[in-house]
Amino acid sequence: MTRREIIKLFGVSGLVLTIQQPLSLFTQYNNKMEKKNFEVIIIGGSYAGLSSAMALGRSLRNTLIIDAGKPCNKQTPHSHNFLTQDGSTPKEISEIAKNQVTKYNSVKFYNGLAVSGKRSKSGFEITTSKGDVFTAKKLVIATGIKDLMPNINGFLQCWGISVVHCPYCHGYEIRNKKTAIIANGERAFHLASLVNNLTKEITIITLGTKDFEENQLEKIKRYNIKIVEKEISEIEHQNGQLEKIVFKDGSTENFECAYASIPFEQNSNIPKELGCELTENGHIKVNFMQKTTEEGIFACGDNSTMMRSVAIAVSSGNISGAVINNELTQESF
Template sequence: MDKNEFEVIIIGGSYAGLSAALTLGRSLRKTLVIDGGEPCNRQTPHSHNFLTQDGSTPSQISHVAKSQVAKYDSVKFYEGLAIDGMRISEGFEITTSNGDVFTTKKLVLATGIKDIMPDIKGFSECWGISVVHCPYCHGYEIRNKKTAIIANGDRAYHLVSLVNNLSKDITLLTSGIKEFEENQFEKLQRHKIHIIEKKIVAIEHSNGQVERVVFKDGSVENYECVYASIPFEQNSALPKKLGCKLTEHGHIEVNLMQKTSEEGIFSCGDNSSMMRSVATAVYGGTITGAMINNELTQEYF
């Protein structure tokens, strides 16, 4: 192998990618991690619900993880973006934004997802700080606060049911006509969930901490925290370019072994899981690394 040939290339060096790299490094697989250095949770002040690291910052966890993976000589790191990829006879060819070209037998897509921010002034500045997506990741820290939930339909109903155990002062902001089945609406009323259907135009905040929600009619409501269900897209164009199937929700389709629909391509992390958390990303990466090592073992042995 020359310096640009690898057994495995991992695109994405956050928790899932580093976890896969750790497993492969411990199996002496020549591995390259290509990472652009902008994880989706970079604005989040603390990470929770991950054993041994509960309350650490995302960057602290990443720093420790990368330093541990870097101890394995077979794992190399490349700072930059993978912008193109194609299947070749020996496996795959990956091209970076700097024009560097690498080849690999197996490919891991740990590229994450990109949240699509709504047209609400102040929303993106609060995202991951006091406007959050997950009760498991953030709910304990904002328990018993005056809470708004920006969502509608089935997703709103599901979020309300989870948050109801963490706060008894919940308002559902549908930002339009509410869309609930009759039995859902009856249960929301039974639990005294207030619903506001007015369009949201802004979130007023102080350094990312929610203070007020402003509606199109000029009215204002005070809240201390907000949950929001927003759409996302794949962070990288490579999964589609390489032919990987997506689920109806927009995730990369994988089986229990983290294999995509394309032979030789694996995926792990937020891009292929509905469970957005450090713990599930690490789990997916570990499985990915082990399954790739097993495939290479069977091919070589």
């Protein structure tokens, strides 16, 4: 459908289409579409899902993206370590990607939440919260993960801004600053080893009794990294910018930023419903072609890797799209 046809359909005159508007119009149109059967359904329309959709769209595969529009990095101010987009906001990258994917007419968008899935005669059947049912031969799960925030006042407001998870995504921007690492054991030691190259003022806050091996403690001491065995009651901040950590014993310490290792869960229950195995860390188990343990189901993005970044999500999505197209070709040619 051309832009002129879309405008005619909705009775809009003199409309200037911005980057966001094509997707908005496509979603409104396709939420009312009669077509319910596709070759591929992609659940999740962020970086991994859109990348998969582009690969499929360029191969003229009839593809449906189901997305609720709630990305996990919505309050992260800038995205880094992604060639051509270093320093852009997550929203800017997403809007450019959506605008480019809408150019492939075989890819359709559905604005809504996929709530359940099951196998069907044709492959898979996905039901949304609005009661719409769609079927497809192949399924891509690009639903991401949900961070489980600790019960610390101010933590959520700082998450992704000055309290971060990854030195590759954020480390350069917070280099040479007084830094806290809110973690314990192996995860804290791993973060400290990486962050030590970015700043020399590091304090590990273990939120309780420290849990390190002797050789780890020796290295922590050698690099003058402090260990604080206290629990945190509050993070004082200004608009998400960390200023002070308040401990439960009433003491405080000023910091400029922090790394934190927090638990997560899958953002969707559909992988479990369909029998997809998880790793011991809670990610969807996939092979190098992004195939899950269930035939015909692929997973990409944060839900299936510890390497949590826009660049990795885009890469894994592209792989899943190419592999699915090859499978569909082998099944029909």
